[in-house]
Amino acid sequence: MPGVRPHPGEPPDEAAAGAVFAALADPTRRHLVTALAARSGGATATGLAAELPISRQAVAKHLATLDRAGLVSHTRHGREQRFELDPRPLADAAAWLTAVGAEWDTRLADLQRLLKG
Amino acid sequence: MPGVRPHPGEPPDEAAAGAVFAALADPTRRHLVTALAARSGGATATGLAAELPISRQAVAKHLATLDRAGLVSHTRHGREQRFELDPRPLADAAAWLTAVGAEWDTRLADLQRLLKG
DNA sequence: ACTGTGTGCAACCATTAGGTTGCGCATTCG
DNA sequence: CGAATGCGCAACCTAATGGTTGCACACAGT
Numbered sequence: 001m002p003g004v005r006p007h008p009g010e011p012p013d014e015a016a017a018g019a020v021f022a023a024l025a026d027p028t029r030r031h032l033v034t035a036l037a038a039r040s041g042g043a044t045a046t047g048l049a050a051e052l053p054i055s056r057q058a059v060a061k062h063l064a065t066l067d068r069a070g071l072v073s074h075t076r077h078g079r080e081q082r083f084e085l086d087p088r089p090l091a092d093a094a095a096w097l098t099a100v101g102a103e104w105d106t107r108l109a110d111l112q113r114l115l116k117g
Numbered sequence: 118m119p120g121v122r123p124h125p126g127e128p129p130d131e132a133a134a135g136a137v138f139a140a141l142a143d144p145t146r147r148h149l150v151t152a153l154a155a156r157s158g159g160a161t162a163t164g165l166a167a168e169l170p171i172s173r174q175a176v177a178k179h180l181a182t183l184d185r186a187g188l189v190s191h192t193r194h195g196r197e198q199r200f201e202l203d204p205r206p207l208a209d210a211a212a213w214l215t216a217v218g219a220e221w222d223t224r225l226a227d228l229q230r231l232l233k234g
Numbered sequence: 235a236c237t238g239t240g241t242g243c244a245a246c247c248a249t250t251a252g253g254t255t256g257c258g259c260a261t262t263c264g
Numbered sequence: 265c266g267a268a269t270g271c272g273c274a275a276c277c278t279a280a281t282g283g284t285t286g287c288a289c290a291c292a293g294t
Contacts, residue, residue, distance in 0.1 A: 018144055025142040026252080027135055037217045040224040046270060058253055060271080065251095079261040079270055087218045094214045100154045101204045101211075107157040143282080163240060175283055177241080196240055196291040 016070070017096035020089045023069035028054065029062050033071060033085065042075070042082035133187070134213035137206050140186035145171065146179050150188060150202065159192070159199035 024030055032048060045063055049056040063083050066072040070089045075082050141147050152165060162180055166173040180200050183189040187206045192199050 014147070018142075018147060021138050021141040021147075025135070025139040028252085030131070030135060030138075033217060034220070037220040038224060040221070040228045044270080054252085055254065056271085057255085057273095061252075081271070085221055087221045090214045090218050094211050094218075097207045097211045097214075100150060101207050103151070103154040104157070104202055104204045107155060111157045145282085161240075171282085172284065173240085174242090174285085178282075198241070 012096040012099045013092045014096070016089055016092035019069040020071065020093035023066055023071055024093075026062070026065075028052070028058075029066060032059070032062055032066065036072065036083065036085035037087070040084075042084035044080050044082055046080075048083075129213040129216045130209045131213070133206055133209035136186040137188065137210035140183055140188055141210075143179070143182075145169070145175075146183060149176070149179055149183065153189065153200065153202035154204070157201075159201035161197050161199055163197075165200075 024033065031052070035048060035051075036043060045060045046056050048063075049059040052059060063072060063074070067074060067083075071086055072083050073086050075084070141150065148169070149165060152168075153160060162177045163173050165180075166176040169176060180189060180191070184191060184200075188203055189200050190203050192201070
């Protein structure tokens with residue numbers, strides 16, 4: 001199961017997490033990610049653009065952004081290029097989130113322990 | 118433990134997750150979030166700006182952005198305004214990530230089951 | 235009462251981001 | 265071969281973003 005399984009022991013990769021957050025900051029990109037998550041066979045830029053109100057080139061740009069964040073892998077198949085989701089960086093982002101939440105929780109616990117005596 | 122504890126049963130809040138991703142897309146904002154996670158007492162804009170290479174107003178803008186995303190709560194204390202981390206929206210973002218990862222995993226499993234049998 | 239410190243508001247600036255159109259090239263299909 | 269389809273590249277436009285400076289106002293401490 002290569003999906004999202006954050007492991008508390010590993011220090012969160014700030015750079016990778018930041019790249020993922022930046023990539024997922026755009027609603028269109030989030031839609032593309034969910035669309036790719038539902039198509040295990042992968043999809044083409046034109047195919048994805050067909051179900052969106054924007055042009056193919058805009059989709060291609062978004063896919064390039066997702067590629068730079070490591071969230072997508074592209075394979076040339078004849079004259080068409082299929083994009084497939086790579087969920088591994090999602091784990092880095094999830095790890096960052098849980099790390100911050102955990103830090104907060106421990107700080108809060110420290111504070112309460114301090115107040116109680 | 119009010120921190121990050123994603124619950125698979127609940128459908129992920131797309132809007133909240135998107136707001137969190139957009140908020141955390143900026144490295145300065147991520148730094149502010151981690152800094153606030155380490156200070157359970159909260160911090161002021163000027164205090165946070167002191168340990169950053171940018172102006173107080175820039176920090177204030179970032180804090181306002183984090184506030185809009187629900188990641189921070191501000192309380193006026195005399196003439197100074199203290200900002201405190203609110204980690205709850207982080208759970209929405211984490212839930213979104215795990216949901217996408219889980220979707221991908223099941224799609225992949227379906228595909229492999231299809232190929233094998 | 236006066237001075238200093240912390241905020242808030244506004245104008246302004248440069249860069250990035252999301253999107254479009256147009257064109258040229260390669261590959262598949264009739 | 266010729267037509268159509270899918271991509272990639274480049275130029276361009278607009279709006280948003282991250283940052284700055286300047287100023288006015290409120291509250292604290294002496």
